[in-house]
Amino acid sequence: MKVNQSVQYITSTDYGMQGNNIYITKEQSGSGIKNTKGEFLFEPFYNIESFHGYFILNPNLNSKKDDFIIINKNGKIIYKEKNTSKKQVFPINDEIFAIRYQKNNNSYVANNYGYSEIKNIKTGKVTERVFSSVLPEVNGLIKAYRYNEKEGAGKWGFLDENFKTAIGFIYTNKPGDLYDNRILVKSKDRKYGFIDKRGRLIIEAKFLEAKHFVNGYAMVKLHKKKYSKESKKYNYGYRVIDVNGRIIRDLEDAVPATFHSLKSINAIENEGVVRIKINQKKGFL
Incomplete structure (x- = not known):
């Protein structure tokens, strides 16, 4: 594999490619934005914050310009002002x-x-x-x-x-946010359910845990760990439901694998694939 470029500093806040083929790079003079060709879209004279897929660029003391800039994940300037x-x-x-x-x-x-x-x-x-x-x-x-x-x-x-x-x-x-016309909400007694985009309760708030919908499916936890004498296995309470709240699959002794590279992720992938963990071994359903 050919290495096109090197980055001088890597910190605990570096999570890889933050935009569409663009990312924050940290240099001695400050932070800048590069593309995958190694070209600077914005020279390293800024303090840069990654904000929900956007980049907020504040000029630092090394900058010759005083432009405050916000760019989207494609690198397009969407906001620019001389002094904020x-x-x-x-x-x-x-x-x-x-x-x-x-x-x-x-x-x-x-x-x-x-x-x-x-x-x-x-x-x-x-x-x-x-x-x-x-x-x-x-x-x-x-x-x-x-x-x-x-x-x-x-x-x-x-x-x-x-x-x-x-x-x-x-x-x-x-x-939560609106996905598949469903919004994840948490009740006063700390149970999870779903409302639609008009605020109507569609799926009762009865789950101990829940994630937002992905392509019509959501991961929820119905109950705490239970032991079955018949199967001689534990059931951890995790279920996959559809947008109407119907249970599509019982994960039984499996639990969703929701942590990856220090980030919490949704266990449901595209195409209905579920990321799981059984006895510390990870796999897919």
Whole structure:
């Protein structure tokens, strides 16, 4: 195998290819963005944060430019501004951004940023500045956290891309994202279930563990470990369900293999393949 290039520094935050054939490289002068040909798309004069498939580039002291830049996973610039010292900008999608402003002019005060507004830079449409947290849009929905006056506490909910409330801000525990028209939610008694994109409960919150749907299937845990005298094996409670909550497969004495390279992953692969572990041996169903 031919090695096209070398990287000077590898840290615990380096997870390989973060974009489509582009990645963060760390040099003595700072961080930059390279492609698989070894070419710099952005010279190593930045402090770079990988954010849900996007790259946020802040110029460092070695940079001759003061441009704050956000690029998508293809390396395309989607946001550029000369000076953002008074605010923080995070991508929601290629046109929508969450913008959080400083409370006062002292940038050295800890937690000096207030609530965020959400803005479409193409249309100029903007929300009120009321969100504590805003996450990138997934399949048309924007997950956000805001104070709910009726509940007297902060709650999670969803907006559509026109900033209308798609699912009310009623969730204490952070919901999952929309996959196969199902969103993973966690009840107050810490059980998992699924709602649809209108917020209707589709699959009862009765599972001890659950992952989001992949191609129409989800991994759930129905009960704790049980021993069967008939089979003389343990059943660990893991099941594969369809989008209607019907059990498709009982994993019996197998458990899902959900950790890989220090990351938690979904045990269900494409084409209905399930990554499992039996007696410390990993394989596929």
